[in-house]
Amino acid sequence: MGSSKPIFPELNPDDPEATEIESLCMNCHSNGVTRLLLTKIPFFMDVIVMSFSCEKCGYQNNELQSGAPVAEKGIRIYLEVESPKDLNRQVVKSDYTSIKIPKLQFETTSQSQKGEVTTVEGIIDRAILGLEQDQTVRRQTHSEDAAKIDDFIEKLKTLKNLKEPFSLILEDVSGNSFIENPYSPQKDKNCKREYFLRTKEQNHLVGVYAHDEVVDSAILKPIQEGEYPLENFEGEVLQFATNCPGCNAPCETNMKMTNIPHFKEVLIMATVCDVCGLRTNEVKSGGGIEPKGLHIEVTVNSKEDFSRDVLKSETCHLGIPELDLEVGPNALGGRFTTVEGLISAVKEQLSDPKHSHMFGDSIEKESKDKFQEFLKKFDEILDGKFKVTIVLDDPAGNSYIQSLSESDEPDEFLKITHYERSFEQNEELGLNDMKTENYQ
CATH class of the missing domain: 2.20.25.420 (ZPR1, zinc finger domain)
Incomplete structure (x- = not known):
């Protein structure tokens, strides 16, 4: 069935499988060598690592490109930077990521920088480095502009002193950017993520086109009513x-x-x-978006509660307040299971090194021990020793937990609430007639 190996394998230092291509050096116009490595960033996505070097002039260049498919939605990430721990958060950003620091009215536009793996501090350092470029010449030719840029560089450097907290906003129309949660698996109180549907222009920017834009409509056979009954x-x-x-x-x-x-x-x-x-x-x-959002809470008191059928849609957020745990819709996707199956799926995904941000060579022993204790809580829940509340919050209203009452009305341990969606939730579901570039 095709290749016997993954297209994007795990990184193996002993067998990197890099591909070498002879290519033109843009510095001296001699031939250099470009090395391509298809691999994975652990816990995030597939990437293509490119490294160019020229033996004649010594010029080198490194670049990272996403090998993952364009996400269904764009992502907007808000981070409040308050401590050195926040400055050290790992950041993965694609070519299509714009960066904003509202406090300084600073912004880098989409496609102005190549994709990279960095940190919050690294983003600031790269901004400083970009502004310092050509300052020597600028001070001689445009001294006033150079002085203003020097002042601004000092403001950027001051951010790293953390005398005052500041906000960092990443907006990526490709949906392939990420900021690490150092408190995982607990909720990240300093970071907020929003998803939005791309406009037609943004879809074209990332290479996504509607079917009728790439196929001649004249050759398409229209489907007649009743031709394919449900x-x-x-x-x-x-x-x-x-x-x-x-x-x-x-x-x-x-x-x-x-x-x-x-x-x-x-x-x-x-x-x-x-x-x-x-x-x-x-x-x-199989249905459309419901008129209102849906909030469901079920208290797990007995083995009977574990057997309740659960439908968690692809737009549904999952929470367990007793563990201070919140799982976004993209983590588990849509699934039809039971309460026991849902809890087991959360535990499995958290404990799997391929998906968990808590595993890695550099993790501190204290953090790893704390995380292992956290995972034991799931065993206590599944053994009935630790009673919890499962919370499903679905803006699209397409989730469900089975009632144990004979009338199918919510029983005493099941609470169902319908609510009006917020503006941001409507945008995430594509119900707002609003362009992302007009977002404030």
């Missing part, structure tokens, strides 16, 4: 080619439409990769 698909398993979300190797996904009693129709999608062995099960709502 009944024909119910009970049938459809299969289509795709790429593994783990290693990007070609594989196949099976899809089936089913009905959840007393709720609605859903699509169940299952992928099995023969290359890396990854197995995924994902559920997508």
Whole structure:
């Protein structure tokens, strides 16, 4: 079934598998060597590391490009920088990331810098380095402008002293940027993430086009009403080619439409990769977005509560207040399971080194021990020794937890609330007629 190895393997120092290409040196116009390495940034995404060197003039250049597919939505990340720990947070940003520091009215635009792995302090240092470039010449030719830039550079340097907290905003239309949570798996109180649907222009910027923009509509056969009735698909398993979300190797996904009693129709999608062995099960709502958001709380008191059916949609946030744990919609995706299965899935994803930010060679022993103690809490929950509340918050209203009452009304341990969505939630669901560039 194609390659026997992942397209983007884990980084192996003993077998880096770099590809060397003879290429033109842009400094002396002789031939140099570009080395390409396809690998993974642990816990984040696939990347292409490019390194150029020229033996004749000594010129070198390093660059990082995303090898991951463009995300379905753009991402906007707000970080309050208050301590040295915040300055040391790891940051991964793509070519399409704009950076803002509102306190200084500082902004770098999208595609003005190459993608890189850095830190918050590294972002400030790179901004300083960019401003200091050509200052020697500028002081002789435009002394007033040079003085203003020197003043601004000092303000940037002052940020690192942390005499006052400041905000850092990353906005990435490709959705492939990330700021580390040093408090993981607890909620990151200093960082907030928002997702937004791209405009048509932003889609074109990242190379995404609608079907009718790349295919001649004249050759498309219109679907006639009643030609493909819904009944024909119910009970049938459809299969289509795709790429593994783990290693990007070609594989196949099976899809089936089913009905959840007393709720609605859903699509169940299952992928099995023969290359890396990854197995995924994902559920997508077969209906549209509900008029109101949905907030569900269920108290897990007994084994009977563990058996409740749960549908967590791809837009649903999950929380366990007793553990101070919040999981965004992208972490677990959409899935149809039970309360026990949902808790087990959270534990499995947190403890898997491929997905957890708490594992790595540089992690402190104290932090690792604390994290292991945190994972033991999940065993206590599953053994019925630690009672918790499961909270599902779904702005799209497409999530569900089974009631144990005979009338299907919420029982005494199940609380369901409908609410009006906020402006930001509507934007995340693509319900606002607003362009990202006008966002303030």
